[in-house]
Amino acid sequence: xxxEEGWGVVAMVxxxxxxxxxxxxxxxxxxxxxNKKILNGIGILIAIGFSIMLWIELK
Numbered sequence: 001x002x003x004e005e006g007w008g009v010v011a012m013v014x015x016x017x018x019x020x021x022x023x024x025x026x027x028x029x030x031x032x033x034x035n036k037k038i039l040n041g042i043g044i045l046i047a048i049g050f051s052i053m054l055w056i057e058l059k
Contacts, residue, residue, distance in 0.1 A: 026043070033039045 029039060
């Protein structure tokens with residue numbers, strides 16, 4: 001981007017798309033898995049996996 005323009009809008013669109021993908025994945029998992037304990041366990045595993053990936057990338 002040139003001059004005083006920033007990447008704010010690009011970052012906002014990217015984060016919104018990531019959020020929508022996460023909501024869609026959660027909705028699909030909710031439809032497939034009826035047991036809330038298993039659903040929460042899978043959600044925790046996904047969150048831990050993304051946290052580890054982020055930690056490795058930022059290391």
